[in-house]
Amino acid sequence: MAVATLPHSGAHEEVDQLYKETRDLRLQGFLLFLISDCVLFSSFIFAYFYMRNSGQGWPPPGIHRLDVAFAAVNSVILFGSGATMHYALENWKHGNFNRYAMFMIATIVLGLGFLGGQAYEYTNLIVKEHVTWAGSGIFGASFFTLTGMHGFHVSVGVIYLFILLLQSVHGVYTKEKYFGLTAGTLYWHFVDVIWVALFSIFYLV
């Protein structure tokens, strides 16, 4: 089948820009998706502050402050995974496949570690302190909803990174074309940034 070629045809990049889903297109679309996801979190954060400020002090009577030390360690694990993710992508760009794979696996393991920590924290709250999602007023509602949403994002991220790893093993990406890895990295950093916000509002202030 012939390709319609006209005078003054440009480079192949130009050609693709008109019709195919190129990297630029996807990158922009993905960023916009992250922005709207960010609005979702922001709305719940707004709700959290709204409820927090309308009550009688925070945490509400009968509820202990959250354990900052444990959460801080868990945060370090998550931020560490952000760093390993960064190096994974950098190594991919430089063609070091082995180091890329190593960093990817490290990211996945750290992500799972964070989830494990969160599960531990949830169990502690629910079993020892009897703080639950639906039964502890606005505290339980906002804490479990927001951190649960975040945890869901981390879980999706871990699965996504795993798929990316398999894909790259099977040669889906090349040194020049690796949009999936860029998206995975962006998503992972996004999840990190959200955690900075959640950590500050639940544990610090």
Added chain:
Amino acid sequence: MSTAAVSHGGGIADHIHPEPQGFIRRYVFSIDHKIIGIQYLITGFVFLVLAGLLAEVIRTQLLHANGGFVSADTYNEVYSVHGSAMVWLVIIPLITGGFGNVIMPLQIGARDVAFPWLNMLSFWIFPVAGLMLFSSFLMGAPVAGWTEYPPMSLQAGAGTSMWAAAIFLVGVSSTLTGINFVVTMFQMRAPGMTFTRMPLFCWAQLATAPLLMIATTALAAALAALFMERQFGVPFYDPTKGGSPIMWQHMFWFYSHPAVYIMILPAFGMISEIIPTFARKPIFGYKMIAFSSMAIALAGFMVWAHHMFTSGLAPYLQLPFMILTFTIAIPTGVKIFSWVATLWGGKIHFTTSMMFAVGFLALFTLGGITGIFLAAVPFDLHVHGTYFVVAHFHYVLVGGSLMGIFAGMYFYFPKMSGRLMSEKIGKWHFWLFFIGFNGTFLPQHWLGMLGMPRRVPTYDPQFTFWNQFSSISSYVMTFAILLFFINILVSLRNGKKAGPNPWGARTLEWQIPSPPHYYNFKHIPTVYGLPYDFSQPLPYKGLEEELTDTPVAVGAH
């Protein structure tokens, strides 16, 4: 458009994928933006009929002071689903997914939107969500109006959860459409089509898309919280558990005020195309119209609390919200003046489309003026929750958005189908609609000022005359809409062949056959200027072969 440089005369090389074969791939699960747009239009019009029937139940109930047509409970369900369906299943899908999809990629000289598969997904979520919303009647439909304020929305039957889920899904669909449109307009404009040469309809869609992406997500959060509270008892809005019903109002209006601009900005865009075309004059103030769309979209995020003046909003917040709301009238006024100035001294062709456009100008202006009344706290305290508010938003939504949709249908129907709509039926449609509409909603202004509350199935007998007047006029309006559908069906079969450019319009979509080919353009044209200068030759190159029989070279990698 980083690298796609302007090339001289020939356009740039590109390849065209072969058209899919088979009915299902072509018309049902199509990835062609034109088909998807038409799918949106058809689905939206079906929901218009359903929601319109609900409106007639309301008006029939209000024929008599003590009601009697339906029970009070049913009445609550009817107006709640009517409002929700009109906003989320009719106006928003028609005006963004419908016209946006059909027209925008053609106007910027693209072969499709940026993510055609995503576009198909956006569309198919919408009818599913619509069916869910209407199915809520089977389990006790929502009763707290389209705004679903708690605590009532927490106490009502299972249908309210269904409502929340349905609206959440339409929201997902809107968000995806918004993302798709922004990327399309940023990345896929034809060579030479700079932002300041982009047709005004596209500018309107560009202003709307961020609202779709950002405001809708805020609503999604509010809906999710409502759903969780109703289904799992997680306290967000119930004050007895520390939640706040006012918080719902903030989150809802933070979405729904921008949503009113989602519903009106694309109509502004179509009016900006129709008026210069039929006045045969360049649009007055192109840049001002484009920028005022952006200004309205931006400012729209800062005025939501004007819906909450009676909800115990702190007085020191009332004043800024009042002033900010007033300032929105400035960019809106800029548009109205620009359109009037375009008409001024033009050679006006009163086609049906143009009549709807001029009718839009009159009715939308009236609705905008009552909006300014309502934004004034001292006035709003008296009429909030009365029929005055109902009159206001029907002037902007029916007199504005729906009239814009009708104007757009008469204008673009030939492009979509290749046939003209009947002008004769069209004129009847216009006049009956215009008269019926004003008869229905004008009296509601004074009914509201006299104190008739909205959302109540009965009323004080002193209001009987104007209510009957309103109800009977609403039957006229419904009949006019029936004429519109008859016109579509008749014209599809017997309409005059339109040819590529029946109106002598100058934007890109009119320079190619009607309906356009699957691939839109044989060669992507190059753009050299604004489309609106009627005294100049067309500012495009590379369109020579579009209307000839030269076969297009189809290829794929």
